[in-house]
Amino acid sequence: MxxxxxxxxxxxxxxxxxxxxxxxxxxxxxxxxxxxxxxxxxxxxxxxxxxxxxxxxxxxxxxxxxxxxxxxxxxxxxxxxxxxxxxxxxxxxxxxxxxxxxxxxxxxxxxxxxxxxxxxxxxxxxxxxxxxxxxxxxxxxxxxxxxLDDTKERIITESYYSTDFRKTPRYYQLNAINRTVEAIANGRDRILLVMATGTGKTYTAFQIIWRLWKSGTKKRILFLADRNILVDQTKTNDFKPFGSAMTKITNRQVDKSYEIYLSLYQAVSGNDEEKNIYKQFSPDFFDLIVVDECHRGSAAEDAMWREILDYFTNATQIGLTATPKETKYASNIHYFGEPVYVYSLKQGIEDGFLAPYRVYRIDLDKDLQGWRPNRGQVDKYGTLIEDRIYNQKDFDRSLVLERRTELVARKVSEFLKNTGRYDKTIVFCENIDHAERMRQYLVNENADLVQENSRYIVRITGDSPEGKAELDNFILPDSRYPVIATTSRLMGTGVDAQTCKLIVIDKRIESMSEFKQIIGRGTRINEDYNKYFFTIMDFRKVSELFADPDFDGEPLENTEFDPVASPPSIKPVVPASSGGNRYVVNDVAVEVIAERVQYYGADGALITESLEDYTKKHVTRQYATLNSFLTSWTKAEQKTAILEELKEQGVLFDALQEQVGKDYDPFDLICHVVFGQPPLSRKERVEKVRKADYFTKYGGPARKVLDALLSKYSDGGIADIESMEVLRVDPFTAIGTPMEIVNTIFGGSANYISAIRQLEQCLYTAEC
Missing domain, CATH: 3.90.1570.30 (tt1808, chain A)
Structure with a gap:
């Protein structure tokens, strides 16, 4: 043969x-x-x-x-x-x-x-x-x-937990696991892993612990987190394979017969000596400690976590964080050392493991211009308002403009009415008082849905047992209620809200760590619930932090750490009252003076230039001249393939249609925006074809099919012409099945495809 x-x-x-x-x-x-x-x-x-x-x-x-x-x-x-x-x-x-x-x-x-x-x-x-x-x-x-020597090889070749060889951790998780296990095999005892929110830090930690535990390298392990819900989720989900070897520390008397211990750090530490339950363990009891979200507690020298880590100083210690802290006053890098692996939000979005975002920024007149009371003006409670200029730093702290809150609630509600009223939404407010007022105004804006179920909108804050009880329901993808949650800080970290599609920021954020954590509430993808991207609605110019190099940069780009510096004093927020230093004003009008949408670009940054300039820059990288574009378009067997390639490179056709015109085909958008040609609408192109003698060469049934395809193009664009699936919908179903149309009416797929190519040529050129 x-x-x-x-x-x-x-x-x-x-x-x-x-x-x-x-x-x-x-x-x-x-x-x-x-x-x-x-x-x-x-x-x-x-x-x-x-x-x-x-x-x-x-x-x-x-x-x-x-x-x-x-x-x-x-x-x-x-x-x-x-x-x-x-x-x-x-x-x-x-x-x-x-x-x-x-x-x-x-x-x-x-x-x-x-x-x-x-x-x-x-x-x-x-x-x-x-x-x-x-x-x-x-x-x-x-x-x-x-x-590697034989001892190191034994440690690093211990298998991760899996029930199927073909199902492995994602590549970056495996990198993080392997680098950590290697570092420990090489004798390193302080390790930092930096992984963006939503990339599976806890799962990665489980696999690290599993391999070290199974190999006998580490025999007693403590996993610390600062939220009870995080500990419970870890125990029942990622850490479940540890089974009877695992326990959660829940009381003041510990059982030392287990090997894997999970704990809320507050549960093992306190201000009084007798509350320090961790001292019931000997300092050498644990040989591995993993600290989840180590940017919050363990970075500061006097934090309770640091007290625990210092007590078990001989143990290998691993810090997990999405937002490495490196400031004048606290540093987890100073404590844990350079990260052994970094997986950023930008990389996660580029790989398709994390959801991209768009920013809907709304500027209010009083925020930008400030507000000054009239001489002798009193607030709604009769308190004389101090005479000075109040600006965005004051709003919802020392001064409450109730109509401002009302306007924010209205804009949020209008957005949801256009996109989906049951899209999970978190509204971040300045404080608990602000979160409660926001809840009230949102209720009034959505009275119809609240009438159906009062849990449509809830306030989830630390002082509200009823609200906190709804946190799990908000997180669960298959739980419809609550839909909108107002909060201040409680939901800013550690809340695995997989289906959250809208994040509203109506609070000042001056910490990059806090900003990253808040953005992280929306970055998870859940395909089963059609969650692929999310929107950030910004009322406080917080999205300007996206332009900061530290937003997605390397962790050491911040201020040099000074371990002996004193932390800044923190002024407490004035509680809500009818007097004191917080004024409540209910008769000052607030208006929107600017709105704009910013999109996530192919380079991992928000598009701050005009969409026209952005489109021109990206298209001309591949098509330097109009002639080169027209040549490729004419020769392409599938026009949609060119459009898909340009989409992958960052061209936002739908956004461009919103600005230039919804009636224009992507072909005309490119010719007009990039190369300055006068555009034709899809309807104008269809009329051009119908006026030509293109149809005379086809019999009645074929002419009917092609005419219907033109109507589909007029409504939806080129994709409807090139997709065979279009033959499965009206009006084609009345003509025949897809097979009958292709084989009987056109005499085979080659003839049908040839007719489509000629139709496209007639649409886009002068030749019919």
Whole structure:
């Protein structure tokens, strides 16, 4: 039998017929060491108006692992029309992302090896199919690269918890797990992990603890968190596999027979000596302590967590945080050291694991211009108002403008009425008093839904047992109520609100850590509940913090830490009252003077320039001239493929339509906005086709189909013409089934596709 012509084989055939057999021949086990077509990322979420799609995920053709948890080689395959090294640059991206030292490219003739470990000479060289290295060969080189002896190898090769070899932690989680276990194997006893909110810090911690516990490296472990709900969620969810070896410290008498202890840090510490339950343990009882959200408590020298950590000073200690703190007064980096791994919000959004956002900024006149009382003016309680200019720093602290709160509640309600009145929403307020007033005004704006269920809007604050009791219901994706939660600080951290689609900020935020935590309430994706992105409604200019380099920068870009400096004094917020230093004014009008929407760009930053300039910049990177764009558009078999590619590069067609005109096709938006051509609406293009003699070449049924396609284009755009799915809806169902339309009316798929191409040519050119 003749051998198949390699040049005619698909990439997948090259893998099946040449690459996989070469790996098996070299000793790789297809069941436990070889994974094919591995999605490394999910693909960035692309938002167009209220609709979403995903960019193409990064996918490795092969990931090879010597042990379950340690990927050591990646292979990028190409078909045989490419040279052997064509996939190398792509493979190197994957290798760097996944901490993989040995990177290969292949076209079925052989392999090109790139060595990131420094154990091969030269760094890049070709191998024949029969020369692919064995698992033992690559692992031996990996040991040299990592400096592993037998003891260290035993620790780092302990498997993570899994019930399926094919289901592994996400690549960044595995990086964090492996780097932490390696650091401990190498004797490091203070470790910091920085992972954006929503990326699975607790799951990552579980896998670290599991491997160290199973290997016998660490035998008694304490996991500390500062919210009871976090401890309970951890025990019942991520840490569940520990089973009977695990306990939660809940009382003042501890049982020392367990191995895994979970605790609210307040439960093991206090101001009185007898309340320090942790001292019932000997200082060397725990050999591993993991501190969740370590930016809040353990960074300060005199914090209660630090007291616990100092007591168990001989234990290995791991800090987990989304927002590394590095200020003049507190530093978790000073305590834990440089992070062994950082996974940022920007990277999480780029990979498609976190939800992108848009910012709806609303500026109010009194916030920007300030307000001064008239001489002798009193507030609603008859208290004389101090004569000075009040501005945004004062509002809802020393001065309450009730009509301002009313206006904010109205704008929030209007937004939800346009997007979805049952979209989970958190409104962050200055204080508990402000949160209660906001709840009242939101109730009045949404009286119809509150009438149906009073839990539609709730205040969830630390002083309200009734509100706190609703926190779990707000978090649960399948719980409809509550929908809107007003809060001040309680929901700012540690609340896993997977379906939160709107975050309203009506409080001043001057801490980058607090800002990141608040934004983190919306970054989770939940596909089952159609949560792919979220909106930030900003009434206090807080979104300007997105422009701060520290927002998504490296943790050491802040002020140099001074361990002996005294922390600043904190002035208490004046409680709500009818007098004192807080005035309540109910007869001052407040108006909106500016509104604008900012979108998350492809470069991971908010788009601050005009959409027109932004679009022009991104389109001309690929199409420098109108002629180059028109040539590609005319030649493209699928026009939508060009549009999808431009979307992936950051072009926001729906947002552009909102500004330029909803009646314009993306083709006309590009020609007009980028290249200055006069646009035609979709209806104008359809009329041009109908006036031409394009239809004369087709019989009655075919003409009816094409005319219906034109109507679909007029309403929805080019995607409706190119999708075969359109044939499954009215009015096509009255003409025939998709198969009948294609095969009977047009005489086959080739003829149908040819008719569509001619229709598109007539739409977009002068030729019909």
């Amino acid at each position: 003749d051998k198949p012509d390699k040049k005619k084989l698909s990439e997948r055939d090259i893998c099946t017929k040449f690459i996989t057999p070469a790996l098996i021949h070299s000793g790789w086990d297809i069941q436990s060491q070889i994974r094919e077509e591995v999605n490394i990322t999910d693909g960035r979420v692309l938002v167009s108006g209220e609709t979403v799609s995903r960019a193409r995920p990064k996918r490795a053709d092969y990931i090879l692992s010597y042990k379950q948890n340690i990927p050591i080689a990646v292979i990028e395959a190409k078909d045989n029309t490419h040279i052997v090294g064509s996939g190398m640059q792509q493979a190197l991206v994957y290798g760097e992302m996944m901490d993989i030292p040995f990177v290969f490219s292949s076209n079925g003739d052989g392999f090109l090896l790139h060595d990131r470990s420094g154990t091969y000479e030269p760094m890049e060289h070709e191998l024949s199919l029969s020369e692919f290295p064995s698992p033992f060969n690559l692992w031996s080189r990996y040991r040299i690269w990592k400096g």
